[in-house]
Amino acid sequence: MSAFLASLLNGLSLGAVHALVALGFVVIFKASGVLNFAHGSLLLLGGYLIAVWHPHLGFAGALAAAVLATAAIAGAVDRLLLQRGDAGAHTTPAQTIVTIGVDVLLLTDLSRRIGGDLLPLGDPWADSVTRIGPVSVADSRLAAIVVSCLVIGAVFAAFRYTAWGLSLRAAAEDAEAAALMGIRLSRVRTGAWCLAGALAATAAVFLAAFPAPGLERTTGQLALAAFPAAILGGLASPAGALAGSLLIGLTEAFAAGYQSELHVLGDGFGDVAPYAVMVVVLILRPQGLFGAKGAARV
């Protein structure tokens, strides 16, 4: 029973962190039609900046600075590299591949700087643990759940109530009509990129905090687990991203928690379980769980 509870809590906290990352994918995809393969590197960048700045600024200061800096860099990537030529086009595989190039560049640079080190982020939870009934949970995990809920709530509120959120939804619905109504698409999408960068930097904290030993050069790859989460939910659906993230987080945690029963599938199946789930879902529903089925009339 306690193993079940532990897996459940672990899964929820993992899902919460994935949701921060997956929401970043979704926001970018909604605004620009680009799947951002550089997201993992942006996350690593955010973590690295916190690691470098926290001795000078304190954890909170470093976090704030890193969130701003990562947001600015993500926005700059969009402005300087992606928004060239026909900015109105909404389906752009070439731009998606550009983000792969950006990922190679960022990742090479960051892993060169980090090397084989494990960087502490100086987070306030350290290795403290809280007991809830029969199970003990790392405080950083609980913090992950709380912070993710707050941040995601704020993002959803922004979608719903701010002018930018309205513009974003209009642009995602019909970019051309939105542009004709006076919405500046390029600003809206750069805003989306900045938001995604900020979310990624926030997620980095929890991916490097206690149960993990610290930030390493492979931390960015953990963000890849949020890919299936975003796809599962349907790339253009923020609510779907949430549901997908929880599903993926729980899958990972339970596959890891019941490792011994799943031994037939090989060691470390928990790491790849999300992908197995994703393939099954895509076979059943190619547009994702919450994605709308596009219909073409001729």
Added chain:
Amino acid sequence: MSDLPPRRALRALAFLGVALLLCAPPFYLDVFWLRIGLFAMAAATGAVGLGLLTGTAGQLSLGHSFFLAIGAYGYTWLGGEEPGAGLPTVLALVAAVLLAGLAGGLFSPVAGRVRGVYLGVATLALVFLGHHILVSAEPVTGGFNGLSVPPLSVGSFTFDASGPELVVLGVPFGAEERLWYLSLALFAFTWFTARGLLLSRAGRALKALRDSETAAAVMGVPVARYRAGAFVLSSMYAGLAGALLALAFRRVVPDYFGLALSVDYLAMIVIGGLGSVAGATAGAVFVTALPLLMTRYADQLPLVTAPGSAGGTLGPTEASRYLYGAAVVLVLIFAPDGLGGLLHRLRARFRMRRRPAAAPTSAATAVRAKEHTP
């Protein structure tokens, strides 16, 4: 003008020249250069396959390294003795290609229905699941340490130094020299089949599919079947490339077939130019040769240090990754149709200048060229 016989003869002559040139290296170059060539030819075979899928049919795939792994491991296991089926190695090579095609076919329920970036991420799953299987299924794949690859032999002739000794025109033919001709022959086969396909009815259908699925369906293209077909075919080219790589490396290990390899292949076709066989080849040579050359000449390049020297400096692998990451970004920004397309447009523009009153078709190309160049 382009149909005049002299021009055709000139083309045939040029082709013959290139073929002869490609046959020459084993007589003049040392093993280092030959190995670069082997890797480049294997990579080009795989890149041509990915070019068909991503460049021509417009399906983003990040699962290419999985199919390379199937080809490499398929050949090694089927042709190997110790864990292995012990088939004749030629048969193992053919079977490995078919096996990769089969794997692509098994994935085609997804590949035929899922589109665009969704497919890109779905194929990501193949890479991670595949790596997991390669590491876990130790009795078959050798786990982390991998397997050593049996040399290919046709009758009593082996593509390895162990076979009967062979000296051609005073040059001793070791493993690399023999493999060179094998790779060259298989790559020529790849080149002609892929070009033939591109120019055929199926190639046109795939291009129509890329431009507009709806329009293609209206014109009578069975969309799902063609998409799945492109996927299977590209997996088979990848399988062949994997087997060739295995032969050149002489050992297969799971870590080689990771996401980074898939990204490499994507970079190859992007740098060379999407949708063209020659472009994919050029990109493959660039991406394959760059890190090897940089490692070899690390001590002579500014800013770059030899591998294994003190941390914080720029190693050759990193330097080449910077270069090709930048190449991907710059090529896509400034020449979305790759280096091949850039050449094409420059030629069109040059022709325009020579003949101001050009035919409307070339004028259209020139206008398009203007749009693309910022």
